[in-house]
Structure formats: C-alpha cells, structure tokens
Amino acid sequence: MARVTPGSIEEAQALLAEGGRRVLFVGGGTALPPGPPVDLEISSEKLDRVIEYEPADQVVIVECGVTLARLQRELAKHGQRLALDPPQPDKATLGGIVAANSFGPLRTRFGSVRDLIIGVSVVRADGTRAKGGGKVVKTVAGFDLPKLMCGSWGTLAFIATVTFRVHPLPEEAVTLCARGGDPLELVRRVRAQQLEPAAMLAISQGKGWDVYLRFEGFAAGVRAQRDKLRDLEESAWPEPAPAGARVRFGALPTHAAQVAKALAPLGARLEWLPTLGLGFASRATADPAALQGARRELAALGGWLAADGDWGPAPGSLGLQRSVKQRLDPAGVLAPGRFLV
C-alpha cells in the first residue's frame, strides 16, 4: 500500500486519473473507519490552505486538509467561528468532518455540516474535478452536491475544497448542569420557557443522566436565560470523551430512557444530544455480542447504531444508494467496504 501526500488538488486529480487502484482518502484520522486493504492512501495533509475568507460575507473557503482548530483560529481573528464542534479539532480536518458528518453539541442550535456547508469542489474517481453549490449563503442552482458529500465517507469522491457559512462568536456564554436530570423533561422545560440553548448534552456513566445546557449570545439574553433556570447550578462544560473509536447511534429524542437501557451492556460513557436524538458511546467494551444486542434494541425503536464501519441492517433505500455510488464510482475503488454501499 502506497501513501501519498499531494501538494495540490491537481496532483490529487492526476493520482485518481491513473485509475485501477483502490483508494482511501485520509485526513486527521479521527473518524476513519476500518475496512479491507486499499492500494493507495491519499493524505490531505498538504492541502491546508484557507483559500478565501471574507468576514463581511461570513463565508470561508478551505482546502480539505485544514484542521478545524486552525480554521477557528483564523476566524476568531475577525470575531467569527464555524459553528461545528466535533471532537479532536486539532486533528480533525474539514474534508474529513464533511465526509464523516462529524458534529458536537453545538448541533443543537446550528445544525450539522449539511446546514453550514454552502459549496464543495470534489475530484471524482476518474480524476474529474467538479463543484456544486456556491460561495454565497443562498443558492438553489443545480443539484445539491455539497449535501451529497456530507456523510459520504470518501466513497463518492475526494472532497477537495469546502465552502462554509460562518457565524459571529458569542459575546458571552454560560453552562448550567442538571445532575441526575431527565433529558426529555429538560427539553420540554426549555421549550415551554422559550429558551434557546446553543448546546444541550446529556452524559451518562451508567447511573442516570447529567444534562448540560450552554447559553450563548449577547450578554442580556444569556443572563435572562440563566435566570429562568435558577435551580440549576453553573458548571464547566464537561470534558470530552477520551479519543478513540466511538459508537454512534440515533433514535427519537423521546426514547432517551430506552436508549440508555439498550446501551447499558456496553458499560460505556454515553453522550446524548437530547433535542436531536443522537449520541455517542465511547468504547469501553469490544464485545461484538453486546454491540449487536444494543443495535437490535435500537432498531426495534426505529433507531440505528454504527460502529467500526458496520452500519447495521440495510435501509429500504439501499438500491438507490447503490445506484448513486455506482454512477459516481463505477469501478468501486473509493473507500471500499467502509460504508453501507
């Protein structure tokens, strides 16, 4: 297996145009699923330019190898940020974040990569360079290739550059914690009181939940919201789970309790975004039987669980998913065996 580090997108194009090799695209390696061997790894390490940044337009264009932390430093100079907070920002690259649809608790308010990406340029399996979307926050011209790339796990094309909408940095932030709280009840309370947390995260170590809320924005609004939850203590935002393989799962937000029960046999620290019904389990056990059991219980609730590139039972749309993959990568050389297609 060869590993190459192209210094330009044109070099990456040339590598792919040669054809005939199974290829894996590698960013910071924070979310890379395991899979069968490939012939070539293309690293985005040297594709690390911020191509264009216009603070007044709140739009930034980056090459895929720029790390999230580095981009945030650039944006912070102008009082802005990309409203995405997946783990390991020092390592995670923006190309990888798009490919893996990575996110963190800020998704509560700002949505996921699909809600922040406005344009993309890619290199197809045959070396063809193509783009979709644009560099304005609003465009509906053509099919939405940027969204197709979100969570495509390197199986459709090499994500070469990404254009994001960015947001102003908040003036003030406060974190509150409900220890032993019920995530669903807290979500109901937040809605009843018309509060607008930037992030909500419930954490369980096996015995009930601690629910964290973060309010951000102008000081007047942050303080007013803090005052409406007088009974909750102020707290530091919880430490992220230790780096390592994570199990991802999803279910309806109202199924928080059933999800905790289904995942209990993993003996893992659980993170749960209670307004979205998405979570992560840091891997405490490698017991495949426990994982399969948890997956079955989640599936019975209409949910899903993914671990180590195993996405569980195929969805009803698998035929169409495969059709998309087949059109864009007819030889099946991109990230083989890493996604459900």
Next chain:
Amino acid sequence: MKQETPGATHLELKQQGQPLPDPLIKRFAAAVGAAYCYSRPEQLRTYESDGLASFRATPGVVVLPASTEEVVACVKLAREAGLPIVARGSGTGLSGGALPIPGCVLIGLSRMRKILEVDYDNAFMRVQPGVINLDVSKHIGPQGWYYAPDPSSQSVCTIGGNVAENSGGAHCLKYGFTVNHTLGVRVVLHDGSVVDLGGAVADTPGYDLAGVVVGSEGLLGIVTEVVLRILRKPEATRTFFATFPSTTEAGNAVSAIIASGIVPAAIEMMDTLAIVAAKAATGVDWPEVGAALLMDVDGVAQECEHTSAVAVELARKAGALEVRVPRDAAERELMWKGRKSAFAAVGRIARNYLVQDGVIPRSKIAQVLQEIAGLGQRYGLRVANVFHAGDGNLHPLVLFDGRDPEEERKAEEMSGEILRICLRHGGSITGEHGVGADKAAYMPEMFSAQDLDTMQLVRCAFDPAGTFNPGKMFPTPRLCGDKPGLYRPHPSEVSGEAWRA
C-alpha cells in the same frame, strides 16, 4: 421570470403536444377516478403554465392522485406509455418547474393535503405534499409552534412544491431554507418503487439523499410525504422599518448590522419604485424615499431588546432618515404585507416586468445595485428592487411594456446581463426561484461542463430514462449512458423508450 399583466400575450411561447389516445386516458382515469383525470382541452388549459406565465405547453393528461399508491399507478402507466412526467403543486413557481412538457402526464398533488402526524416532543410533523405552506404553521400555531420557511407565496404554495424548489423566504437568513427543515421524504421513483429517505430519526445510515431530493426541481421522482422539522415560536420578535436617501446607505446599514454580530431573522430592502408599488397595492403609508429596510430580530425577549436597539442605532449611523417601530401586531403585519406583496404590486406601475433572482455576496450590495442602475440607464428601462438583503438575494424587477417587442427584447437582454453581474461578483443565478425552464441556459455560465456532468450522474442514478421533468435545469439534453461530447443517439432513444426534451 416574466410576469404578464393581463392583456399582453403576443410573445407567449406555447407548445402543443399530441392528444393521448382514449384507451390510455381511460387507464389513467381508472387509476385516480374519472373525476380527477382531465384530458379535454378546456380542462388542460388551466395547467398550461405555472408562475412563469409567459411559457406555456399543453399536457397530454392531468391526473390528481389522492395517495402514494395512486401516484405509483400513474408513474407506471406513464412509463409504460413512454410519456414524460411533470409534477405540480399550486403552480406558483417562478422558473417553470411545473411547466408541462408538451403531451406529458402532469401529476397534480393538490388532493394529497393531509397532515398525517404532529409530534411536538420530537419536533417533527409528517405531511402530504399538497399541504399549503401556511397551513402547516396555522395547524401548530395554537400550541406555540411554527414551520420556518416562509416564501412570499406561502398562503397558496404547497410543501411539495417547496421541497422541489428548496424554497426560501424572508426569514431564511437566520433559519435556513426548506432543505434545513426537511427531515425526510417519501419518493416515488421512475419505476414506480417507493423509498423513504431520511425521516424523523436523525442521521439514519446512508447518503443524504433527502438533501439531494430537496431542490431537485422535480427531476428525481415524486415526493408523496414529507417529514418537516417544526420549531417552538421565539419568545419575542422586534420589527423596525427604516428609510434611507438611497440604496447605498441602506446597504451600508445592512453590512454594519451583520458585522456587529447580530443575526437578524430577516432584513429586506426595497428601493423607491418598489416602495411606490407596495404603497399602491396595500396602502402602507411609506415615504417615497430612495430605499427602505424592513428588519426582524427574534429570540429571547431581552436579547431582542438589545439587538433591535443596536440595529436601530447602526441604521441611524449609516444615514437612516427615519426609523419606525410598529405599535402593535397589526401594524407589523401590514409592514410585512407591504413587503411580501411588492412583486405583484409592481404590476400596478408597469404593464409587464421580468423578475430576477440572482445572489451576490452581501458586502457587494451597494456596488451591484449601482451597476444594475447603470444597466437600466443604458437600456432605457426602469428597475424596481425588492430583495433579501441579509443573504444578498436580489430580486431586480425589470419593467417594460410588452406591446413593444423591441422593449421586451431589451428587457430580456438586460435581465440576463443582471445575472452575469451576479456571477462576476461570485454569486448565483438563482437564490430561491430555481432554474427550471427559465434559467437552464445560464447554467453553463455558473457551472463547468464537468460540474453539470456530475449533477447529471446524480440524475441518472435516480431516473435513468429521464422520465421526470426532462429539459428542465440542464441546458444540454443528455441521456444516461451518454459520454459527454459529440451527440450520438442513445439506444433507448432509437427504440423510442426515451427522448430528448
């Protein structure tokens, strides 16, 4: 997009298809019920165009199915007969997305208007595609919830049409477009199979094909159910209306407000002609100044008080002549009515007009408006501007008299030049109206052949025979399996199974 005020139709482009054979019509009638299958010329006339009224074509048959199963039956019949399919909601689209292909099967979704499920705890709603946009918010409003995308046509346009066009609206600056509020779709594909993409549970494994279907302008399939994200209403909304000597000061005010870190819920600009038109249509008592801004901030009450005060101050510093704050909800509603009716209102000050939908980086607003004004002078035509300033989505309305063919030609030419200005500034040919039949010719000016080819691959993955809405969005007809380059007839074309639009 061209709007005709009554009486001027001499340049109407109308295409007639061959009438369909009676036995085929009978089969469609059996699929949806005779009362919902139209084939007589006077019935078909209603469906000849959408909001892009200057383009017309006659469908072969119009069917109004009442269920996913009936849609499936119609798709299978059309496929068997080798007929193209065009889907239609309320027909308010401004780019010809629902314009029939001559002789096509036009599937109207207006009878599928059930709200199927509302789940507040999980913040979603499941609806059929014929549900009217505003009815979604009306249905959940009493519980304190709403649906965010608010196109100006929201009292008549359908959710299915919104999904097809990825409709925006004044408030998408803060809240996003239809795609950001569509969690899942049920789609009838070209072969009559039905797939669910996305859904109420987030991030179900697989590509984000729901994200691709939204905004695909009816080229990928027919959406028969939609899972919408619904939002709790914000605690407060603060609105103000500010007037300026010209669009330059108004544009600077927008930039200053955005630069201060405020994310307005909406910030809309109108120039003199648009103000005059809105006054004529709705009776708002706005002064006839160079430009006006209408702005909403919403959210937690104390935050709104803060941000609206800051925004008003910034508007004054940028040169506002006057700032008005509505006294009550009724006055606020009237201000917004003035804004939302501004398009149609232009019909009161000109016989005909063309609407453009270009987008530019918002920092270029003042400069681009000057360039557009310069074009207007060069062509000797008046231009009214009413648009979403926060996201740089311009809606220049080029006014003309359609009785004068030369003036009409100039208006069309100038309208195209406006799009080119937007592209030169790094913008887009359409922010919310879609490409459709109207702007397909401009796609190669925004996208390379490789870009368009990649999009065609996606289309082919969904609809290999090009059954749905052929000829829309893409400038160059292409069948799946074609190599880009020289035209060669495709095998299915030779055998008569498919055709080039």
